[in-house]
Amino acid sequence: xxxxxxxxxxxxxxxxxxxxxxxxxxxxxxxxxxxxxxxxxxxxxxxxxxxxxxxxxxxxxxxxxxxxxxxxxxxxxxxxxxxxxxxxxxxxxxxxxxxxxxxxxxxxxxxxxxxxxxxxxxxxxxxxxxxxxxxxxxxxxxxxxxxxxxxxxxxxxxxxxxxxxxxxxxxxxxxxxxxxxxxxxxxxxxx
Numbered sequence: 001x002x003x004x005x006x007x008x009x010x011x012x013x014x015x016x017x018x019x020x021x022x023x024x025x026x027x028x029x030x031x032x033x034x035x036x037x038x039x040x041x042x043x044x045x046x047x048x049x050x051x052x053x054x055x056x057x058x059x060x061x062x063x064x065x066x067x068x069x070x071x072x073x074x075x076x077x078x079x080x081x082x083x084x085x086x087x088x089x090x091x092x093x094x095x096x097x098x099x100x101x102x103x104x105x106x107x108x109x110x111x112x113x114x115x116x117x118x119x120x121x122x123x124x125x126x127x128x129x130x131x132x133x134x135x136x137x138x139x140x141x142x143x144x145x146x147x148x149x150x151x152x153x154x155x156x157x158x159x160x161x162x163x164x165x166x167x168x169x170x171x172x173x174x175x176x177x178x179x180x181x182x183x184x185x186x187x188x189x190x191x
Contacts, residue, residue, distance in 0.1 A: 024103045031096035038089040042160055045082045049167055052078065056174060069178035075171030083164045090157055 018026065056071050 020103075020106075027096060027099040027103060031093065031100055034089065034093045034096050038086070038093055038156070041082070041085055041089060042156075042163075045078075045163070048078065049163070053170065056170070060174070060177065065178040065181040068181065069175050072171045072174030072178060075167055075174060079164045079167040079171065083161075086157075086160050086164075 052075060056075070059071055060068055
């Protein structure tokens with residue numbers, strides 16, 4: 001059963017019924033909402049990770065190796081789930097950013113005021129492909145990091161991906177430690 005959202009507050013019936021200012025306001029509100037949701041999701045993730053790492057440290061000292069291995073698997077699953085959610089959220093934010101760029105380019109504003117366009121390409125006049133090539137030439141180390149993490153420079157996406165990677169690493173270390181406790185570590189502890 002699908003919900004009819006055509007009468008929901010803030011939902012335009014079509015782009016033809018709204019003037020340019022209302023369209024811009026709609027897109028801006030949508031962008032703000034999506035960006036806020038992405039940050040709230042990551043904040044929740046940070047709290048969950050802090051609690052799970054605290055529990056992992058406690059469990060490592062006091063629990064059997066099977067439970068330590070299970071906790072490691074939970075770390076892998078949590079990182080994967082939140083990574084998938086963040087991919088979806090970042091795509092939605094990207095769509096709203098593209099719409100904002102469209103309005104900025106059509107607005108006739110001074111080029112220095114085109115915040116979204118400048119943030120995206122560092123040059124509102126250049127095509128995105130030539131600007132990307134020029135940016136990589138001027139910043140070779142940062143462009144290599146971008147290849148690993150996605151977007152130019154230090155960004156939320158880069159920070160989120162680093163956090164997901166570290167949690168996956170934590171899960172792998174817990175699984176390896178559980179294996180060690182089961183086999184070689186058990187023999188060492190017995191002596």
